[in-house]
Amino acid sequence: MIDKKFKVVVSVAMVNLFLFIIISRSISQDKGEHHKVHVPSKPFWTKLAPSSSYWNRQQQILDFHNNHIFMTNHSHTDFPEWLNDTSLTSYPCQPNLRVTTQVKDYNSLPGRFKDFLLYMHCRSYPIMTDQPDICKEPPFLLLAVKSLVPHFDRRQAIRQSWGRAGVIANRTVVTIFLLGNATAGDHHPDLSSMLRFENAHHKDIIQWDFRDSFFNLTVKEVLFLEWIQARCSGARFIFKGDDDVFVNTFRILDFLKGLSGSKASDLFVGDVITNAGPHRDKRVKYFIPESMYIGMYPPYAGGGGYLYSGDVAARLHNVSRHVALYPIDDVYTGMCLRKLGLAPEKHKGFRTFNIEEKYRSNPCAYKSLMLVHPRTPQEMIQIWAWLSGPNLTCQ
Structure with a gap:
């Protein structure tokens, strides 16, 4: 019995001695490492080489x-x-x-x-038509519509439907149309006198002296962000979209009313596209050659229309100076958001790729939506009449 106890004591002592030796060696190595100089095997800053695109x-x-x-x-x-x-x-x-x-x-x-x-390096152009007092009373919602000089019928349909300015659902709404210059080089007829008449009557057109083309929509974007800070920085929220969409202004106002403070401040919602990259097929409208751009696109909201806060507009204006202009405006806005550390939020109420054909003539199909694309001027007026009617009842 005593022999067994002695063996146990000896075994425990041996284990403790073994642990003591390991710990002592570890401490001595740490002390040595503390004084040892580590030389990096390669430079911390790699040499910056120019991209081929x-x-x-x-x-x-x-x-x-x-x-x-x-x-x-x-x-x-x-x-x-x-x-x-x-x-x-x-x-x-x-x-x-x-x-x-x-x-x-x-x-x-x-x-x-x-x-x-x-x-591509040009970001500032003279303004030809301005509305310096249109936001004298800061609106709750600013509706900014990208349009072209010849699209008078679209602008008029918007004025008569979802873009009606004034007080809607107890909220102040201001509508403006963003235009460039329809140059003779693009074979546009001279409609400048008609545009002057239209603006004198409605006072809602903002126009800059740059060539209004598909690839210059990004120019229109940065000029608009600059205009907001100069003329309408008090706008609480901004909807920006094309002149061939239908917007359910009632639904947007209802959505905005329910937002919390932090959610409202960082708001940027739309029909978000993820995991996309440039089209390399020359037959596609959005074709981009590798000599111009390589890489994937950040998440971005389709340019048919998206909704964001005045706070985000100010941040986009500041960061846009640090992002090179890109020929597709909604992708460019996604690039600016990524630079800010923000991500656009997908909302099922934005249907930039239309709704199923069987629902398009159903008034109730539009009641819960914020945006549908595309719609003709006549369809805009028709849908607005449906939604404004006192007898519309939907399940």
């Missing part, structure tokens, strides 16, 4: 020049030549002819790409 390269330049650490500790003479590109801004706007040699397949690109690339 023009947009990506322009964004690299913007990111570099907006990095306060780099700019404080380096002089411009330290930068590689491609980082000292001075063609990022220009006012008044002049074509950047250097781009013809900086984009490898420039000469073979369609004309709309050449035009965009030549003027």
Whole structure:
């Protein structure tokens, strides 16, 4: 019995001695490591190489020049030549002819790409028609509609339906139409006198002197964000969309009324598209060549229409200066949101790809929706009459 106890005591002592040796070695190694100098095996900052795609390269330049650490500790003479590109801004706007040699397949690109690339650095254009007092009383909801000079019938249908300005559901609503210039080079008839008459009657048109084209919708976006801060910074919420959509203004106001403070401040909702990238098929309207852009797109709300807060509008205005213009405006807005650390929120009430055909003539199909695309001027007026009617009852 005593022999067994002795063996147990010896075993415990041996285990304790073994643990003591391991711990002692570990402590001594830690002390040695504390005084040992570690030399990194490779540089912490990798050498910045220019992207082969023009947009990506322009964004690299913007990111570099907006990095306060780099700019404080380096002089411009330290930068590689491609980082000292001075063609990022220009006012008044002049074509950047250097781009013809900086984009490898420039000469073979369609004309709309050449035009965009030549003027991609231009962000400021003269305003031709303004409404400086339209937000004298800050509206609860600002409806901003992208339109073209010839689209008088669409604007008029919106004024008579979902874009009626004034007080709706006890909330102040202001409607404006965002236009560029319909140039003779695009073979537009001269409708300037008609536009002046229209604006004198309705006083709701904002127009800038830039070529109003599909690829220049991004220009319209940044000019509008600037206009909001100058003329309508007190707007609580903003809806921005196309002139061929139907918007259920009643439903939007009802939705906004139920938002909490924090939710309202960061609001950006629409028909969100995720995991998308540029189309490489030249036959597609949204075709983008690899020489212009590589990579995936951030989540973005389809440009048919989306809803956001005045707070987000101010932040988008500030961050847009740090994002290179991109020829697809809704993707560009998604890029700006990503830069802010925000993500657009998908809402099933936004139907930018229409609803099933069998429901399109049913008034109740529109009661819970915020937006449907596309709709003709006649359809806008018809749907608005349905929703405004006192006898509409839906299950």
